[in-house]
Amino acid sequence: MNFYVVATPIGNLEDITLRALRILKEVDLILCEDTRVTSRLLVKYEIGTATISYPSDSLRAGHSPAKSSKIDKILDMIESGKTLALVSDAGTPTISDPGSLLVSKIRESFPDIKIISIPGPSAVVSALAASGLPASDFLFLGFLPHKKGRETLFKEIATSKRTVVFYESSHRILKTLEALGRHLSTERQVVIARELTKIYEEVISGTPSEVLNYFEQNTEKVKGEFVVMVKGK
Ligand code: SAM
Secondary structure (H helix, E strand, C coil): CEEEEECECCCCCCCCCHHHHHHHHHCCEEEECCHHHHHHHHHHCCCCCEEEECCCCCCCHHHCHHHHHHHHHHHHHHHCCCCEEECCCCECCCCCCCCHHHHHHHHHHCCCCEEEEECCCCHHHHHHHHHCCCCCCEEEEEECCCCCCHHHHHHHHHHCCCEEEEEEECCCHHHHHHHHHHHCCCCCCEEEEECCCCCCCEEEEECHHHHHHHHHHCHHHCCCEEEEEECCC
């Protein structure tokens, strides 16, 4: 029996593979991060499969009875022979998104089940591909912590020989660019990919102060979703 982890678009709903659409049609149930978000994709492709939400990874299942019982319910469905697919709101589930706790519980409970990854978009890969930065190997940091460990990570980014990539929200992007300006040498290359695959998609490249100036001068662009990339030393 199979369990599918399915990548979905990061903005443009055309960015979905034929295989992903077939799997989403064929499974008994789709486990969603937010059923309302996934329903836009399902409506566009006339997929009538039932959906439910799955619990986030933040709390250990055992510490939350509601969460634990939801995971148990999903495990029961697999036991009863149902084929399930896991999706997140955008991109690849488990990449800075919930899902890994559930996948690990399924592995633990059903060693014989085949967990199949249906590849597709992920913002980290799409951003690197358009950046022109070396990407044979890179360091991906997900979202930076807001407080504890943040300064240490900026120091690590400043000394990294590899391209460093991380996710950032519109609320914190200016603060983060200011911090990069403090930690990086003045000529270091920073690339920002914003709103990939969407109407206002853009990729901005420059020194830390050039990139910060760009967003300070164009405050209407401090909106949407951002991937930050820093060239290795
Ligand atoms: N699982 C997703 C993936 O595979 O890329 C990432 C989910 S994470 C909760 C959301 C973050 O990914 C956003 O805050 C942003 O940093 C980045 N992101 C997602 N979609 C994006 C897009 N269209 N353009 C730029 N960054 C994006």
